[in-house]
Amino acid sequence: MSTSSISVLTPYTARSICPLSKHLTYLDLSHNQFQGAIPPPIAMLKNQEYLNLSNAGFHGEIPRSIGNLSSLRTLVLEGSGQKVHGLGWLSGLVSLKYLNTNFIDLGNETNWLGIINALPRLTELHLRGCKLLSPLSTLDHVNATSLTFLDLSRNELASFSVAGWIFRQGSLGFLDMSQNYIEGHVPYTSNTTKLQHTDLSWNKLSSVIPDWIYSCQDLKFVYLDNNFLNGTISKRVGNLTSLDTFGLSYNQISGEIPSDH
Known part of the structure; x- marks a missing residue:
């Protein structure tokens, strides 16, 4: 058995975790049929x-x-069936770069945004289907400035109160906020010029297509369908030379489609 990696937990390896705690850096127990609580020794692996x-x-x-x-650096809890009572403990993960809590019920966590913002090295964040509600307050300062991937889809966000944090993420390349309940207009300004994929579909957005989208020259996939967007498609869409998919179905877009692009 390797002293640096465990992928299958057996009675033997479970007893062996503590003696290996000084050496173990990689532990993958995903997609198994364990029973009971997470073994306490897992939280003793200081070099993990x-x-x-x-x-x-x-x-x-x-x-x-x-x-x-x-x-x-990497923590994956997706669909584990576990319960989480508060996320304050995440603040101790000062080296964390990748966090995945997809389909973990976080509906009672009112300060999730502030806690996530306290992870300055975070680059990839998966919060799909976590029953997240809109934050009660916005953030005055953004600490998580290295974020490149953000998935907030299939939650219960009702407004862009989180927008001040998201749209100041200049490093963001992937943004998915689809299948929420977000109403109102898309923020008029954004620093997300490196976006390659943005999905705001299946919400209740009622503004025009924001101008900043036409400034994201690396955009390949844009999904704004199934909203209440109005106005016209700007001729600046021709600036999006990398564009592969532009989803606008089931909106209230009018006017002419630019014919020279």
């Missing part, structure tokens, strides 16, 4: 950099002691 517990079969609450793994 990768931890994947997605769909592993564990039950109960995710131990807050995982927040002591200050060397952890």
Whole structure:
């Protein structure tokens, strides 16, 4: 058995986790049929950099002691069936770059945005289907400035109160906020000039197509369908030379389609 990697948990390896705690850096227990709570020794692996517990079969609450793994760079909890009572423990993961809590119920976490913003090294964030509600307040300062991937789709966001944080992310290349309940207009300004993929479909947006979209020259995929967008398509759409898909169906767009692009 490797002392740097465990992919299958057996009774033997479960007992062996503690002795290996000084060496183990990679632990993948995903897609198994374990029972009971997450073994406490997992939170004692001080040098651990990768931890994947997605769909592993564990039950109960995710131990807050995982927040002591200050060397952890990747944490995957997707669809694990676990319960989370507060995300404050995430602030201890000062090295975290990749976080995936897809389909974990975070509906009772009112300060999720502030907690995520406290992870300055975060580059990829997956919060799909977490029952997230719109933040009660906006952020005065953005710390998570390295974010390149953000998935907030299939939540219960009702407004762009989170927009001040998202649209100041100059490094953001992927943004998915589809299948929420977001009403009103798309923010008129944005620093997200590096976007390659943006999906705001299946919301209740009622503004015109924002001008900043036409300034994202790396855009390949834009999905704005199934909203209440109005106005016209700007001739500046010709600036999007990398554009592959532009989804605008089921809106209220009018006027002429630019014919020279």
